[in-house]
Amino acid sequence: MKPTTFAIRGTVCFSTDSQNLTCLENAFIVCQDGRTVGVFPELPAQFEGIPVEDVGDQLIIPGMNDLHLHAPQYAFHGMYMDLELLEWLNQVTFPEEARYADLSYAEKAYSIFAEDLRQSATTRASIFATLHVEATELLMDLMEKTGLKTYIGKVNMDRNGTADLQEKSAVVSAGDTVRWLTDTAGKYENVKPILTPRFTPSCTDELMNALAELQRTYRLPVQSHLSENQSEIAWVHELCPNTSFYGEAYDQFGLFGSPDCPAIMAHCVYSSDAEIALMKKRGVFVAHCPQSNTNLSSGIAPVRRYLEEDLHIGLGTDIAGGHSLSMLRAIADAIQVSKLRWRLVDDSLKPLSLEEAFYMATMGGGAFFGKVGTFLEDYEFDALILDDRGLRHPQPLTARERLERLIYLSDDRCITGKYVSGNKIF
Amino acid sequence: MKPTTFAIRGTVCFSTDSQNLTCLENAFIVCQDGRTVGVFPELPAQFEGIPVEDVGDQLIIPGMNDLHLHAPQYAFHGMYMDLELLEWLNQVTFPEEARYADLSYAEKAYSIFAEDLRQSATTRASIFATLHVEATELLMDLMEKTGLKTYIGKVNMDRNGTADLQEKSAVVSAGDTVRWLTDTAGKYENVKPILTPRFTPSCTDELMNALAELQRTYRLPVQSHLSENQSEIAWVHELCPNTSFYGEAYDQFGLFGSPDCPAIMAHCVYSSDAEIALMKKRGVFVAHCPQSNTNLSSGIAPVRRYLEEDLHIGLGTDIAGGHSLSMLRAIADAIQVSKLRWRLVDDSLKPLSLEEAFYMATMGGGAFFGKVGTFLEDYEFDALILDDRGLRHPQPLTARERLERLIYLSDDRCITGKYVSGNKIF
Numbered sequence: 001m002k003p004t005t006f007a008i009r010g011t012v013c014f015s016t017d018s019q020n021l022t023c024l025e026n027a028f029i030v031c032q033d034g035r036t037v038g039v040f041p042e043l044p045a046q047f048e049g050i051p052v053e054d055v056g057d058q059l060i061i062p063g064m065n066d067l068h069l070h071a072p073q074y075a076f077h078g079m080y081m082d083l084e085l086l087e088w089l090n091q092v093t094f095p096e097e098a099r100y101a102d103l104s105y106a107e108k109a110y111s112i113f114a115e116d117l118r119q120s121a122t123t124r125a126s127i128f129a130t131l132h133v134e135a136t137e138l139l140m141d142l143m144e145k146t147g148l149k150t151y152i153g154k155v156n157m158d159r160n161g162t163a164d165l166q167e168k169s170a171v172v173s174a175g176d177t178v179r180w181l182t183d184t185a186g187k188y189e190n191v192k193p194i195l196t197p198r199f200t201p202s203c204t205d206e207l208m209n210a211l212a213e214l215q216r217t218y219r220l221p222v223q224s225h226l227s228e229n230q231s232e233i234a235w236v237h238e239l240c241p242n243t244s245f246y247g248e249a250y251d252q253f254g255l256f257g258s259p260d261c262p263a264i265m266a267h268c269v270y271s272s273d274a275e276i277a278l279m280k281k282r283g284v285f286v287a288h289c290p291q292s293n294t295n296l297s298s299g300i301a302p303v304r305r306y307l308e309e310d311l312h313i314g315l316g317t318d319i320a321g322g323h324s325l326s327m328l329r330a331i332a333d334a335i336q337v338s339k340l341r342w343r344l345v346d347d348s349l350k351p352l353s354l355e356e357a358f359y360m361a362t363m364g365g366g367a368f369f370g371k372v373g374t375f376l377e378d379y380e381f382d383a384l385i386l387d388d389r390g391l392r393h394p395q396p397l398t399a400r401e402r403l404e405r406l407i408y409l410s411d412d413r414c415i416t417g418k419y420v421s422g423n424k425i426f
Numbered sequence: 427m428k429p430t431t432f433a434i435r436g437t438v439c440f441s442t443d444s445q446n447l448t449c450l451e452n453a454f455i456v457c458q459d460g461r462t463v464g465v466f467p468e469l470p471a472q473f474e475g476i477p478v479e480d481v482g483d484q485l486i487i488p489g490m491n492d493l494h495l496h497a498p499q500y501a502f503h504g505m506y507m508d509l510e511l512l513e514w515l516n517q518v519t520f521p522e523e524a525r526y527a528d529l530s531y532a533e534k535a536y537s538i539f540a541e542d543l544r545q546s547a548t549t550r551a552s553i554f555a556t557l558h559v560e561a562t563e564l565l566m567d568l569m570e571k572t573g574l575k576t577y578i579g580k581v582n583m584d585r586n587g588t589a590d591l592q593e594k595s596a597v598v599s600a601g602d603t604v605r606w607l608t609d610t611a612g613k614y615e616n617v618k619p620i621l622t623p624r625f626t627p628s629c630t631d632e633l634m635n636a637l638a639e640l641q642r643t644y645r646l647p648v649q650s651h652l653s654e655n656q657s658e659i660a661w662v663h664e665l666c667p668n669t670s671f672y673g674e675a676y677d678q679f680g681l682f683g684s685p686d687c688p689a690i691m692a693h694c695v696y697s698s699d700a701e702i703a704l705m706k707k708r709g710v711f712v713a714h715c716p717q718s719n720t721n722l723s724s725g726i727a728p729v730r731r732y733l734e735e736d737l738h739i740g741l742g743t744d745i746a747g748g749h750s751l752s753m754l755r756a757i758a759d760a761i762q763v764s765k766l767r768w769r770l771v772d773d774s775l776k777p778l779s780l781e782e783a784f785y786m787a788t789m790g791g792g793a794f795f796g797k798v799g800t801f802l803e804d805y806e807f808d809a810l811i812l813d814d815r816g817l818r819h820p821q822p823l824t825a826r827e828r829l830e831r832l833i834y835l836s837d838d839r840c841i842t843g844k845y846v847s848g849n850k851i852f
Contacts, residue, residue: 075820078834079827081761082779099821109820116818297765297777323758323834332749335507339723340763344770351723353508392542394501394535401505408504408749413839 004422005032007047010055010385011399012039014062014375015359018307023399028052029060031381034422039375055385055417059402062373063123063382063420064327065365067287068223068266068316070128071139071152072097072106074113078323085229085296088321090162097130097155098164106135114142120412121327122317123382123420124369126151126223126264126287128196131167133180140184140191147425149369149382153196153223154180158207174210181218190420193218194264199225200236200249208253215255221262221368222255227275228267229298247275251282259283264368266316269293269301276309285312285368288360290333292321300341303334304349307356314365315357329410331357354404385417430848431458433473436481436811437825438465440488440801441785444733449825454478455486457807460848465801481811481843485828488799489549489808489846490753491791493713494649494692494742496554497565497578498523498532500539503746511655511722514747516588523556523581524590532561540568546838547753549808549846550795552577552649552690552713554622557593559606566610566617573851575795575808579622579649580606584633600636607644616846619644620690625651626662626675634679641681647688647794648681653701654693655724673701677708685709690794692742695719695727702735711738711794714786716759718747726767729760730775733782740791741783755836757783780830811843 007030013023022039030037030047043052073093080092100106117125127143127150129136136154143150154177158167167173181193195215197203203211215222227233227246240249250256250263256278257263266287271279279286288301306313315330316322322330331354338352366373372380388402391409406414418425433456439449448465456463456473469478499519506518526532543551553569553576555562562580569576580603584593593599607619621641623629629637641648653659653672666675676682676689682704683689692713697705705712714727732739741756742748748756757780764778792799798806814828817835832840844851 078817078831079823081830081834082777105820112818112820294762294766297769299769300766336720337766340720340726340766340770343723343725344766351508391504392538394531394538397505404507405504408507 005030005047006051006053007031007043008053008055008060010058010060012060012375013399013403015355015363016374016376018356018359018364021355021358021400023403025399029375031422034381036375036377036379036381038377058416059386059388059399059406061384061386061403062362062375063384063418064121064361065314065369065373066122066125066317066327067264067285067314067365067368068289069125069319071110071113072100072130073320074116075109077320077325081295081323085298086231088296094162094165098162100130100132100135103134103138106138110139110142114146116325118146118148118425119415120325121384121415122148123418124149124366124372126194126368127153128223129154131155131157131165133176136180137183140188144188144191147190147420147423149190149420151192151194151221151223153194155196155198156207156211157198157202159204160201170204170207170210173207174214177211177214193220195220195222197224197255200246201232201239208255212253212255219261221264222257223264224250224266226265226268227270228293229296230270233270245272245275247271247278251278256282257284262312262368266318267293267298267301269299280309280311283312285314287316288313288334289316289318289322290337291324291330292318294337295323296321300337300345302341302346302349303338303352312364312367313360314368315361326410326412327361328407328412331361331407332410334360354407358407381419381422383419384415386414387416388414390414431456431473432477432479433457433469434479434481434486436484436486438486438801439825439829441781441789442800442802444782444785444790447781447784447826449829451825455801457848460807462801462803462805462807464803484842485812485814485825485832487810487812487829488788488801489810489844490547490787491740491795491799492548492551492743492753493690493711493740493791493794494715495551495745497536497539498526498556499746500542501535503751504749507721507749511724512657514722520588520591524588526556526558526561529560529564532564536565536568540572542751544572544574544851545841546751547810547841548574549844550575550792550798552620552794553579554649555580557581557583557591559602562606563609566614570614570617573616573846573849575616575846577618577620577647577649579620581622581624582633582637583624583628585630586627596630596633596636599633600640603637603640619646621646621648623650623681626672627658627665634681638679638681645687648683649690650676650692652691652694653696654719655722656696659696671698671701673697673704677704682708683710688738688794692744693719693724693727695725706735706737709738711740711791713742714739714760715742715744715748716763717750717756718744720763721749722747726763726771728767728772728775729764729778738790738793739786740794741787750836752836752838753787754833754838757787757833758836760786780833784833807845807848809845810841812840813842814840816840
């Protein structure tokens with residue numbers, strides 16, 4: 001029987017909002033029934049006698065929330081990087097995803113993915129699978145066992161795929177989606193389904209209408225891609241001549257989410273003023289994926305503007321447009337590309353600070369999962385224990401300096417412990 | 427007694443020029459007297475009986491040449507990343523470098539640097555120390571023991587420093603430089619001195635003249651910084667009103683190198699046509715430092731143009747403007763920023779390929795050190811053995827795919843062996 005109340009003692013760092021990072025050395029963080037009670041300089045009297053794990057000088061930080069990644073693409077992460085989005089989809093991604101029709105391949109590949117994600121800095125994630133029902137259910141089974149909290153989506157795509165990777169019709173796609181939802185209903189503690197129309201060019205209007213009906217019936221959140229690349233945007237405009245911007249292509253079917261059941265839209269590199277206004281109105285979560293947007297030569301999203309306009313925004317690794325599974329690396333990447341955007345594109349949008357990028361990886365994205373992403377009272381207790389003793393240095397460092405160094409060196413070897421909702425993962 | 431002739435058997439990858447990568451599985455690479463004899467599918471008859479190390483399926487690639495990094499700044503790598511160049515120098519860099527007046531601090535810090543560089547992908551490097559003679563000699567002693575081949579420069583700076591980090595006069599600076607050169611003459615097998623005027627704003631004309639005389643007397647190569655940041659360029663223009671571009675501020679004193687004794691100029695982000703023409707004429711080696719240019723919001727150098735104009739170009743980590751010591755990471759970074767430059771700045775300069783960036787890290791920068799950077803006949807035998815078994819994957823991979831993955835995941839944990847001029851480092 002696991003203790004329902006316990007404390008961890010160490011150097012605690014967490015965001016309180018997008019501008020402020022709190023760092024406390026030798027502090028006690030108390031967890032009760034999976035939620036944070038608070039962070040204290042001394043263990044409060046009412047908690048005397050609870051189990052206390054002393055992690056010494058190690059850092060305790062909130063877990064990271066990866067708002068966008070593709071599990072089947074992990075098989076080729078870090079490869080085939082010399083292509084742009086649409087050619088990369090056709091030449092690399094679609095052929096690889098087609099292999100997940102073979103369950104034995106899927107098991108081999110998804111087992112590696114699940115184990116690597118378990119060991120990473122990520123505690124929660126929103127994940128694309130493939131269009132295959134069986135392989136998606138296998139992925140859900142594997143992810144359930146990791147103890148991480150995830151949304152996983154069977155992908156819908158009934159046009160512009162390949163002979164090997166496309167659903168035969170909207171009816172087949174919707175039918176498979178119902179089968180998937182029925183098969184997995186109530187089956188998992190940690191995994192939830194999320195509707196996943198791949199992106200507008202992959203889905204006929206008939207399919208979008210069917211998915212919208214499923215969305216209303218099952219009250220499901222949605223994840224998709226938005227305004228990632230100029231050629232993609234031009235293509236959507238051709239496919240949906242009745243829309244004035246890309247986001248409308250989802251919204252016209254009711255698939256752009258609503259504040260009480262929001263959608264995650266990955267990228268938003270080239271969102272227009274009207275699109276941004278609609279994203280705000282619908283409560284869309286922007287999944288900013290700086291590494292992927294760089295690797296696929298897409299561009300750099302105006303993240304400062306999204307923060308200023310108070311949109312929901314988190315970070316995504318976008319495996320395998322992004323090559324690294326590390327959300328620590330995603331924080332550093334977000335800062336880095338914001339500097340290049342400021343220098344090269346628009347000097348009215350100043351670069352992100354460490355505080356802001358850390359916030360996005362923790363609280364910003366965490367809000368999609370509920371009260372998640374910080375150590376404020378009543379937030380779910382997702383935490384990482386980080387040991388930076390292997391990163392030698394000649395001088396004393398503050399907690400914030402140590403955190404910055406761990407982020408930039410994005411060394412997942414340093415992760416010695418991980419909790420999700422108060423459960424110890426390792 | 428070490429064998430002077432030996433072979434290693436494994437999967438061999440190396441550049442033959444800037445466009446072509448050769449990958450051979452189960453190949454024998456033969457080293458004789460510190461130089462490569464060749465790469466063969468079978469061990470040639472005349473080498474029968476020489477020691478053969480079989481590294482199995484591991485990759486054997488040329489060592490990496492880091493053309494630009496600051497040893498004293500390694501103490502704060504991955505920290506204080508929210509600043510631009512000139513404020514970063516004054517607030518972070520100069521105060522830290524001042525600490526190297528204290529030899530016990532220098533020993534602590536440089537020992538960490540030397541050991542980490544020894545274990546990294548780097549086999550050769552051109553390194554800035556500080557202005558301190560004793561600490562620079564200590565760094566040279568430590569680097570000598572690593573077995574890596576390095577150029578190390580005592581820094582010259584007699585203006586625009588801080589009270590704690592500036593030489594009292596040009597005479598003192600030049601005198602210290604002579605003392606350093608005299609102290610270390612003939613002392614090392616692996617370490618050579620390189621003249622290191624920090625950058626134009628740090629050096630009076632009187633100092634530049636004195637250094638030019640030393641350059642001619644000792645026939646030394648030069649390393650410095652060039653056209654990194656717009657504010658820096660404007661400042662140089664104010665300081666040197668007689669010059670029409672930054673490079674002339676070195677060249678007017680004869681400190682821009684010559685084809686038979688070239689200079690390394692770090693960054694070259696904003697070099698004008700005239701500056702590029704002079705760089706070409708003088709045989710300057712451009713040290714492209716993509717990570718640093720990103721972190722310090724400097725911009726992105728037009729590397730494609732330098733390649734097309736056939737300039738010498740290699741990569742630098744620029745610790746600690748760059749945060750990572752990994753030259754594998756520098757290769758990936760160079761590709762990544764070239765994509766953003768193509769997308770955001772100038773679509774006439776297409777992104778770098780993996781082949782081109784790998785070439786820069788090996789052959790491109792290697793040329794500064796002689797016949798270095800590839801496994802063609804008679805090149806010095808600098809090599810890395812890379813074990814990627816820890817990076818699991820579900821499908822068979824080609825050698826090139828494995829190399830790309832190692833570069834993008836830049837996982838120095840994978841380095842299981844390292845040779846410099848035929849000597850085994852580990």
